[in-house]
Amino acid sequence: MSQPEVQAIKPSAWLRRVAAPGRRWTLLAMLAGLLLGLVLVLQADRLAYVISGLVQGRGELGGYVPAIALVVVAVVLRALFGFLREWAGVRASVSVRRALRQELLAKLDRLGPGYTHRRQAGELSTLLLEQVEALDGFIARYLPQMVQAVGMPLIILLFVLPQNWAVALIFICTAPLVPLFMALVGMKAADANRRNFQVLANLSAYLLDVIQGLPTLKLFQRSRAEAETIARVSEEFRLKTMEVLRLAFLSSAVLEFFASVSIALTAVYLGFSFLGQLGFGTWEGDITLYQALFILLLAPEFYLPLRELGTQYHAKQEAVAASEKLMQLLDEVEHQAPSGGKGAPVDPVTIRFSGVGLVYPGSERPVLEGIDLELKPGEPVAVAGPSGVGKSSLMNLLLGFYPLSAGQIQVNGVDLAEMDRDDWLARVAWVSQHTTLFSGTLRQNLLLADPDASDVRLRQVCDAAHVSEFLAQLPKGLDTEVAEAGAGLSGGQIQRIALARALLKDAPVLLLDEPTANLDRQSEEYILQALERFAQNRTVLILSHRESTLKTAKRLFHLRNGSLQRMADDVGGAQ
């Protein structure tokens, strides 16, 4: 878990860069905060003027109406600037998150399916959703507050110093402590907060582990006893955390102490001065009640922004934690397939794998090793093997989604690595195990393959892929929204739509990745029939572990421990 020091510095630098798109709003938020501080000074000034005047019996209330009106104006302005500060923070956060999400999406796009197929979809979407959202508090509130925590004490000093140097000295003596406290708050409170969050997260993770594992615990007759374990673990967590928190809370107590003591010292100093016990502090003459009240009204505001910063520190912590994960994604090495490379061949297409190997970064064992394989038109080849042996990796290589670690793939004699990727993909149709239907209508999903296809053509492919049979039962046929149909479509029906899409693309190369997994017999038969017709004169590669599907191939290979073993020729004929 422990990370090198260099890593610990990086996230904050990264966060600064990420915050750039919201800079104008962030600056506005900071500015509004400082204006808020100035208005606060105005309010203190007028209040002190009115109160001291009234108390000392200088004139009637009527004479103070302009000053009181200014207090009202100050209150309204404070509300206004406060509103502006918060609103600008929200806007900054929105623009930052929008820009970051775009950047991540673009990155994901460049990384391509070769990357996404090795990651969990849920995990990646969490990264793009929750982890980006985790920056909200940092951008919206923490950044403006940081400026406030330094700016507000400075503003107050600026106005108090001309009035009374002794009080300014009280403030100044504690002022150098401000950066110290920033660091203290930064480290200690953050530490407390982080541990606090970490502990809660650990507890939650543990509970999730137990609840998800309930079936297993039941099978082993352990589920009842687990309640005690949960209690025990929670108790251990409490003891450990409180030990840390008791120390960590000291930092906020120290801050509280200085905030209280600076008020108390100021009040005592002022009182004793009035009583003639102390004769220093003013630039000229005696302290006036106006000055005393003005100072006392501002004293609590001196430390307030700093205390608020402490309460927001978990926002920064969250952002740093998220940025570590986001940076990881942005730092992933891209496999840049050439664009503007050699043009892809027109049909017919012959594909030759020679000595192809693949090792994923960070792993020692090769997924594929020394693969030699030739794919010719009209001679479907099947590769069998249990899930997880690297069949999909083979296909990713063929599609150019991932770079080869060894060997070469040639398409009609041209190295695939030098071929224009989009041009090549335009020559390929595929059906995978899990077809994703995108939001929009079924028609729109089909038309991805050929945007200009006529209705007649659409009907043809729907007939061929046995889509027409269930289309009639859908409320609006082809124009049914996927979201509406989604739940109503079975796995087999979705696969038939995928097949129709592949047929519509009419490409010389057809790749099938477990096209019939998880299908009932009926759907499987439909799909195999349609495939058999379509496979003629095309270059076809089938990956499967289903016997009936494998039978459609002319040549059959078994993928084991990363290498291909020839099983039998013409499987269908041998039966």
Next chain:
Amino acid sequence: MKLLWPYIRQMRAHLGWVLLGAVLALVTLLASIGLLTLSGWFITATALAGSVSFNFYTPGAGVRGFAILRTAGRYGERVASHEATFRLIAKIRVWVYTRIEPLRPGQLSQIGSAQLLNRLVADIAALDNLYLRVLSPTLVALVVALLVAAFLALYAPSIALISLAGLAFAGILVPGVGYLLGRRPGRDQAAAQAELRTRLVKIVQGMADLRIYGGMGVARDSVSEAEFLLLATQQRMGLVSAAINAAMTLVSGFTLVAALLIAAQLLGNQLIEPAQLAMVLFCVLAAFEAVMPLPLAYQYLGKTTAAAARLDQVVNHAEVSGFPESGVKPSQPGQFSFSAVHFSYTPDRPALDGIDLQVAPGEKVVVLGHSGSGKSSLITLLSRFWDPQSGEIKLGGERIERYSEADLRRQMSVMSQPVQLFAGSVRDNLQLAVDDLDDSTLESLLDDLDLLPGLSGQGLDYQVGEAGARLSGGQRKRLALARALLRPAPILLLDEPTEGLDAQTESRVVDCLLDRAQDRTLLLITHHPIALERFDRVILIDSGRVVEEGAPDRLLADPDSRLAGLRSI
């Protein structure tokens, strides 16, 4: 509020800490108000007194006392409230768990997928806020408001009234309106977030489709569109919250001005002394600190109530455990059978379609079928995680429904698919099966399964990580298999124990499991034919029915059998 009641009740056990935390919060706040009030009075009084003799010791000490009280109070409050919170978390977790535990896994899976379970756990965590952020600040604000009003009433009843009104306005009305205004954007936000997630998952899952068939641009646009909606609702949320804070500033400011005007009148009529005027105004100014956290508290109240409502669905789920308290004992240990069993998880797709199957004590049986053929449902039903829609299942010679849960579980050891491991050491995971086995026994089993070399030399102490994340798929399988083999039960039910293993390891694993299952009934479920000759019987399943069964040698010798066909590939 009714939804929250069960959780509030949990506080009774730790009432001491709860109250201590609240009292200390109150003391801190009062000290803070007292500090400013006294200071205001002190400097005004001394200014008016001039150098006339004045007892400055008492107020001076008071000011210092308040300052120290505030510091100590804050520290004590943080410690006490966190103590209380952690104790409550523990209590609530255990309570929720004991409500969920009796549910049958079938019911639990109806409640939701992993994602929903995740939310369930997050919901429990959200209840932590109930005390720390909702109840305590509300209670404290209420008491402070009343005490401040009582104090002010000693000097100026009219100012006490106007302050109380201002505090009520800022503490009840403003946050209340904010809560109501924020409810809709809050709901929209949850919906927008769900929509964005759906579209993100689609783009990630379907990236290969999008590349090959085009449409990446469209898909990215659709993500941007969903994101725009999310950000727009967040902006509305932000607007509400900024407006609320502005309103709080206005209310506190205007209350102060009103108090100032009244105080000036009172002073003119000599109803209060001059120094008291300053004191009263500082008191009003400081009192609003009590209500400042309330808008946030109301926001948390909304979230907490929503969390409690979702938990309520699970916790108060109609509990049909379906097990008799005391039942029969097995008359024929090791036997089980299915007759004409129909079963489906969802109405339209039967998993088992009238299956008939008998297994005698001590028999070693392989069930072969492709994924989706219904073979795993056999184990689900034998474990009574679900009950079949029709048909009869017998276990140990008796109908399966007649056993108590403990008697049912005692008869079988199950390795299910996917396997579930728990964070902790290898030993912890194995000890789920048996408590006190010496390390050498455990190690020899791991060795038989070829598991030891992969554990970085740490053997039984190797930490497997959350859900076994620090193990490879094959290692997880074998550890789960080891766990199942260790449990002394007459029936072994293994679902895909060798999936993902290479041929050599696979044969070693089969050796080990057959060796350890010698005196037991063994049912091994797989989709890929392994070492069939070493089993007594092979059963082929397709579409929820037995399509072929018999001794493996006989079936393999028959060229027309399905098994022989499978084997030739």
